Amino acid sequence: MTVTVAVNGVEKDYGAVKALRGVSFDLGPGRLSALVGHNGAGKTTLIKLMLGLIRADRGAVRVLGEDPAAGEFSARRLLGYLPENVAFNAALTGRETLAFYARLKQIKPASAWPLLDRVGLMHAADRRVGTYSKGMRQRLGLAQALLGRPRVLLLDEPTTGLDPALRQTFYEILNELRDDGATVLISSHALNELEDRAEHVLIMNRGLLVAQGTLAELRSLAQLPIRVSLDLAPGAGGVPPAWMNGSGAATPHGRVMLVPDEARKMALLRVAASDSRVTNIEIMAPTLDDLYAHFLRENSA
Numbered sequence: 001m002t003v004t005v006a007v008n009g010v011e012k013d014y015g016a017v018k019a020l021r022g023v024s025f026d027l028g029p030g031r032l033s034a035l036v037g038h039n040g041a042g043k044t045t046l047i048k049l050m051l052g053l054i055r056a057d058r059g060a061v062r063v064l065g066e067d068p069a070a071g072e073f074s075a076r077r078l079l080g081y082l083p084e085n086v087a088f089n090a091a092l093t094g095r096e097t098l099a100f101y102a103r104l105k106q107i108k109p110a111s112a113w114p115l116l117d118r119v120g121l122m123h124a125a126d127r128r129v130g131t132y133s134k135g136m137r138q139r140l141g142l143a144q145a146l147l148g149r150p151r152v153l154l155l156d157e158p159t160t161g162l163d164p165a166l167r168q169t170f171y172e173i174l175n176e177l178r179d180d181g182a183t184v185l186i187s188s189h190a191l192n193e194l195e196d197r198a199e200h201v202l203i204m205n206r207g208l209l210v211a212q213g214t215l216a217e218l219r220s221l222a223q224l225p226i227r228v229s230l231d232l233a234p235g236a237g238g239v240p241p242a243w244m245n246g247s248g249a250a251t252p253h254g255r256v257m258l259v260p261d262e263a264r265k266m267a268l269l270r271v272a273a274s275d276s277r278v279t280n281i282e283i284m285a286p287t288l289d290d291l292y293a294h295f296l297r298e299n300s301a
């Protein structure tokens with residue numbers, strides 16, 4: 001994998017607070033990664049290091065091959081950032097705001113107008129930002145972060161407070177950017193929302209990176225049981241089939257069984273599918289919520 005962001009053995013203290021402890025990971029192009037963790041886990045500190053706003057006490061951070069805290073960080077123009085709380089000058093219009101940020105990035109303001117359209121703000125482009133709703137300000141924030149076709153896009157809690165439709169649009173735009181080869185990192189608490197969207201997950205706890213990988217890799221690491229819910233025909237007489245070996249718990253329509261791995265799941269499915277008393281099968285793999293709780297538990301044990 002080509003590495004666009006490399007974090008190596010990074011430590012960061014704020015006085016007695018160890019905000020980051022030996023954190024190492026790589027991010028690659030064309031991938032959407034999620035950075036998850038409780039309040040105070042160190043997510044914002046990591047983002048600030050990638051932006052070059054602070055320096056690591058120990059270890060190294062490289063973004064697009066450069067040190068972001070170096071005076072001449074030429075890759076800065078290829079870096080997009082959406083902070084958790086976007087604050088714009090209320091007196092400027094959306095268009096003026098974007099023009100301001102475009103100039104900072106040394107981009108022609110006119111090249112930014114299609115972004116207003118992409119985030120659905122063209123109709124309000126010439127209205128003062130002070131009249132915008134929270135969702136509209138977030139859209140403007142995203143347009144600002146997308147200026148100059150960033151190769152690395154860092155988003156801190158980007159969808160907090162957005163309605164479901166807007167959230168959907170947000171992810172559509174991020175997916176386009178990802179498909180165009182950008183590295184997208186989203187810091188978030190919204191695990192259920194990221195579950196089907198992030199290809200790579202980084203789990204932080206009290207300054208430590210406690211696990212990372214694809215959802216499948218995390219599932220295989222965690223070895224949490226898979227739930228298989230089996231509905232039984234009403235005529236089954238309430239007696240579970242013998243192949244269930246008395247395991248599992250009763251549900252209103254049948255039984256739910258816990259299997260330790262994929263192989264055992266497949267074996268159970270083969271038997272269940274060939275039993276005419278089984279009317280429906282549902283498989284529930286551990287969710288990102290379950291995995292997150294597992295790795296946090298393991299880490300604090």
Ligand SMILES: Nc1ncnc2c1ncn2[C@@H]1O[C@H](COP(=O)(O)OP(=O)(O)OP(=O)(O)O)[C@@H](O)[C@H]1O
Pocket residue numbers: 014015017018019037038039040041042043044045046
């Ligand atoms: N400027 C600072 N001065 C002192 N302590 C700080 C500073 N910035 C962060 N911290 C502390 O460092 C730790 C990590 O903070 P950080 O903001 O990176 O966490 P976070 O995961 O982003 O949390 P949240 O989800 O609440 O945004 C916390 O204990 C926080 O109180």
